[in-house]
Amino acid sequence: MIPRPELLRDLSSSYTLTQGTTVSGDLVDAVRVALSRFDPLPGDSGEIDVRRDPGLGEEAYRLTVGSRGVEIAAGGRAGAFYAAQSLHQLLPPASYRFSPGASWPVPGVRIEDAPRFAWRGLHLDVARHFFPKREILRLIDLMATHKLNRLHLHLVDDQGWRVESRAYPLLHEVSSHRPRSATNYHREPEAYDDVPHGGYYTLDDLAEMGAYARARCVTIVPEIDVPGHASAILAAYPSLGATGEPYDVLDRWGISSAILSPLPPTVEFLTTIFDELLGALGETPYVHLGGDEVVLDHWAASPEIVAYRESLGLDTSGELQAWFLRRLADALAERGTRAVVWDEAFVSGALRQDTIVMPWRGMNVGRRAAAAGHDVVATPVFPLYFDYAESSSADEPMAIGDATTVEDVAAFRPAPDEWTEEERAHVIGVQGQLWTERVPDARTVDYRLWPRTCALAEVAWAGSASGDFGDRLAEHLGRLDALGVEYRPAGGPHPWQRRRPHRPSATRVMDVMARIDAMTHDAESTRPSV
CATH class of the missing domain: 3.30.379.10 (Chitobiase/beta-hexosaminidase domain 2-like)
Known part of the structure; x- marks a missing residue:
């Protein structure tokens, strides 16, 4: 089992x-x-x-x-x-x-x-590549089979907005599609497919998805990533930006400088969006605010925003970002919903105490968040980012890097023994992430998620994977076959799953971990006192 x-x-x-x-x-x-x-x-x-x-x-x-x-x-x-x-x-x-x-x-x-962790999650990025409702319902069924209970949907990023808004209809009319997508492995030089891509969920779709999930003991956690990653929002409503300049829905991957203004009209806009989401999904105990990879240059360069920051008694743009996210978390709390953020928002400081932190850059920053009294859902790049390839073989489909194996996921400990008992008590769960810059279709979703998500389910439910996990997984693959899951075989991809020839060398996951570990230490050294 x-x-x-x-x-x-x-x-x-x-x-x-x-x-x-x-x-x-x-x-x-x-x-x-x-x-x-x-x-x-x-x-x-x-x-x-x-x-x-x-x-x-x-x-x-x-x-x-x-x-x-x-x-x-x-x-x-x-x-x-x-x-x-x-x-x-x-x-x-x-x-x-x-x-x-x-x-x-x-x-x-x-x-x-009984489960070890209350939050047993799976994240799907539907902003970079959109997956229609039928695929979400199918994923909910597969999660339920494995006793996973949180589906985190990344609904907005620079490359697309994925939900209907009746209050701000240009979001789904303009921001839900882009004229082309980047196809290269590395970010430079850019190569494009020149194929339009898009799609969005209607509010009726969200209502159906929410009800379908609840019937299967799954909670949908919507993410509206702010204040950065805002190109798609600003393509529809540029006045909500820090500069007012026009933007296009981004057609390349990576981080953009697009950022929402922190002024009151933006807060009003986002609280209206929250009301639409909560009203459609039904019972929604969590909303993810993002808060990651924010480029604050436009805030620092805007006299209006600087004057607003000073009126709030704040000294830096980083403190203003923390205030902005807390203001949104307060609005959610008024609606009976807890905010969730990526770990950069914690490093910025001043979060509501009930805000849940997802430490994607590693469990060192997760430990700091737990020590500060925040509940933590373990989400580190290694081994829980499933957009990384499962081996360094040239046969693997294009991925952001390599390699994260089933065995790596099974060996993960969300609440390490070396943490204090109080710190471990704040680890409420664990979640695997699938970012989709290089995941263009549902077949690739299957290949990336399974069977690594089987190992995730074991760790999330039992707290750790036992020594016989490999034997049980070999038997479990028969169930995935019967369910029609196109998982990655243990011996490597089938011929039709293989990467096209001339695959560039990938970034090693351990090199990425070294870089983001340095990032978190640098950020911690400049974190304001709170």
């Missing part, structure tokens, strides 16, 4: 499940959704009996399979859902295919289980 349960004990008896299996008890809906391929039927007494146990946590469960059927005790709906996912993994891989009239033997077992 992946992820591995906390306790699994074999029993001597067994049972056979069939199409039309009946389910009864307190949390029938959760089990029916998890076992939708069986289409289990509700009944007064069922072959699967599920009961709420107030002594268990919301996501915890006990599962017993014996000669009389299946018994589930769960602390809440999520626990019942995960118990049913574990039940499904006890069946043969063929049970993940639609097979009318099939019956499946279930070995006798007793499982007692």
Whole structure:
């Protein structure tokens, strides 16, 4: 099973499940959704009996399979859902295919289980390359199969805005598409495909996606990345920028100098966008504000912005960025939602204490955030950026660098033993990131995510991967085959997955880690006192 349960004990008896299996008890809906391929039927007494146990946590469960059927005790709906996912993994891989009239033997077992981390996340960048609603729903199903429960959607960047706005319609009319995309491996010299790219989710799409995710115990975390990475926003509404100059939706990768103004009209604009997002998605406990890779030059050069900063009693543009993000986090808090940021926002200082920090530049800055009392979701480039290739072979599809393997992900420890107990307590989860500059389609998404996300799921649920993870993964690949997942084979890519000839040499991931480690130390040395 992946992820591995906390306790699994074999029993001597067994049972056979069939199409039309009946389910009864307190949390029938959760089990029916998890076992939708069986289409289990509700009944007064069922072959699967599920009961709420107030002594268990919301996501915890006990599962017993014996000669009389299946018994589930769960602390809440999520626990019942995960118990049913574990039940499904006890069946043969063929049970993940639609097979009318099939019956499946279930070995006798007793499982007692609960997750180590509350936040078990996966990030998908839909700004650089857009993926339609059907792909998001499919990804939610795959996450649920692996007991992952946070889908972080990167909805806006320099290269595109991906959600309808009825209050600011130029965002989806103008900012949702670009005339071409960069195709080169390195950023210079630029090479382009001259093919228009675009797309966006309607607010009705978001409502459907939010409801579909909640039914599968997944929370969608939308990201509106500000104040930098703003070319797409400013292509529609240049008056919201620091200079007022016109912009185009960016057609190359990398960091741009485009930045939103921190003045009150921008805050009003963003709070309106938040209201639209929250209203469409429904229950949305988290909104990601970004705060990364911000170029502050235009703020420092603007007399109006400098005067505004001084009126707030702030000395530097960095302090103004911190104030701006806190103002937005306050607006979210008024709406019952917690802000999430990348680690640069923490280094800038002055965050609300309840703001969640994602330390992408390494767990050293994550430890500083935890020591400062912030909850942390572990997101380091190595080994949790899945846009890196899985080997240094020239056969690998184009990636930002190499190599991050399944074994690297499985070896990761989100809450290291050398941290203090208080620091470890602030690590609320772990999340894998897929940035899509070099991920143009859904087949490549599959190749990049799987099976590395299987290792992520194990670490997120169990806290670490056990020594037999490799053996269990080899068996688990049969389930991915049945589900139609085009994962990377252990021996390397299939011929149709290989990189085109003349692939340039990639940047080694350890060289990148050395650079960003130096960045965080430099930033920490200039961090204002708070």
